[in-house]
Amino acid sequence: FNDILDRGEPFALIAKPCDITAVRNLARLDPRVDEHMRYALAFVCGGASDLTKSEQVLQRFGLREDELSLFRYRGHGNPGLNRIETKDGRAFEISYRQLWEDEDKWMIQPRCKICPDAIGQVADIAVSDAWLNGGPAVEDEPLNGIIVRTKRGLELFDAAVEAGVLEIKRESGIAEISELQSHQVRKRRAVWARLTGMAIAGKPFVGDLALRDCAAQNSPAENLAEGRGARDRAQRGRLREPPAVPR
Numbered sequence: 001f002n003d004i005l006d007r008g009e010p011f012a013l014i015a016k017p018c019d020i021t022a023v024r025n026l027a028r029l030d031p032r033v034d035e036h037m038r039y040a041l042a043f044v045c046g047g048a049s050d051l052t053k054s055e056q057v058l059q060r061f062g063l064r065e066d067e068l069s070l071f072r073y074r075g076h077g078n079p080g081l082n083r084i085e086t087k088d089g090r091a092f093e094i095s096y097r098q099l100w101e102d103e104d105k106w107m108i109q110p111r112c113k114i115c116p117d118a119i120g121q122v123a124d125i126a127v128s129d130a131w132l133n134g135g136p137a138v139e140d141e142p143l144n145g146i147i148v149r150t151k152r153g154l155e156l157f158d159a160a161v162e163a164g165v166l167e168i169k170r171e172s173g174i175a176e177i178s179e180l181q182s183h184q185v186r187k188r189r190a191v192w193a194r195l196t197g198m199a200i201a202g203k204p205f206v207g208d209l210a211l212r213d214c215a216a217q218n219s220p221a222e223n224l225a226e227g228r229g230a231r232d233r234a235q236r237g238r239l240r241e242p243p244a245v246p247r
């Protein structure tokens with residue numbers, strides 16, 4: 001990232017919400033960030049899988065990483081197929097549903113379970129899929145959700161529409177987005193209690209972003225269950241980031 005700042009040229013950051021938070025924090029120390037970063041664009045983020053998730057797919061086809069010329073999770077469609085190509089010309093495909101059907105095998109990183117901003121409040125624009133209950137029927141029409149969060153984001157959005165690179169189907173609202181991103185609603189409501197449980201276990205508390213207001217929409221019993229669960233997992237060391245593993 002320093003190389004980008006060293007260039008001294010305008011740039012846009014397209015990243016996970018937590019990456020954008022890191023860069024916004026860097027801006028407090030390094031004035032070049034605010035000077036050159038024109039836009040911060042996030043996708044609504046259900047969590048980042050660790051590499052073992054992709055390795056499971058390779059195992060399914062009996063492939064090794066060094067044989068690959070391409071590994072694409074989705075794309076060329078909405079969502080399109082998970083496609084793997086090898087250097088010797090073989091190709092393998094599985095559907096988005098096959099890739100993600102077993103939630104126990106998502107291999108989501110621990111920090112994602114306590115992520116205070118998976119919906120990209122730190123970004124100028126956050127984009128999302130627009131699938132009912134967080135999953136595609138099969139192949140959906142080319143349609144995404146867009147949440148414009150800042151004046152700067154609105155300027156970019158308007159310019160994209162004006163230039164014809166974005167076609168607006170219709171406006172949506174909080175109620176519909178909450179339905180489309182029901183897993184995000186559940187997480188937003190759970191995170192304050194989870195962080196509080198971790199604080200009881202002696203871990204740092206990272207609050208704000210209206211987390212407490214979101215938790216207030218739960219019943220006390222739900223918050224208690226989330227808090228106790230997180231406290232117990234933190235005490236057993238299960239909410240720690242795993243150590244780096246050489247590959």
Ligand SMILES: Cc1cc2nc3c(=O)[nH]c(=O)nc-3n(C[C@H](O)[C@H](O)[C@H](O)COP(=O)(O)OP(=O)(O)OC[C@H]3O[C@@H](n4cnc5c(N)ncnc54)[C@H](O)[C@@H]3O)c2cc1C
Nearest residue numbers: 043044045046047048076077078127128129141142143144
């Ligand atoms: C770690 C991670 C976690 C995520 N978690 C969530 C989440 O919790 N909730 C959520 O909503 N999304 C989630 N996403 C998905 C994210 O919202 C999408 O990646 C994003 O909306 C797609 O936009 P893009 O600009 O990144 O992709 P692009 O590849 O630029 O655009 C892809 C979009 O273009 C359209 N498209 C492209 N080619 C075709 C074609 N040939 N036919 C039809 N349509 C086409 C489709 O609408 C498709 O969705 C996650 C992504 C990642 C990487």
Ligand code: SF4
Nearest residue numbers: 018045047048112115
């Ligand atoms: S869920 Fe949050 S912490 Fe996890 S990758 Fe997404 S933005 Fe980062």
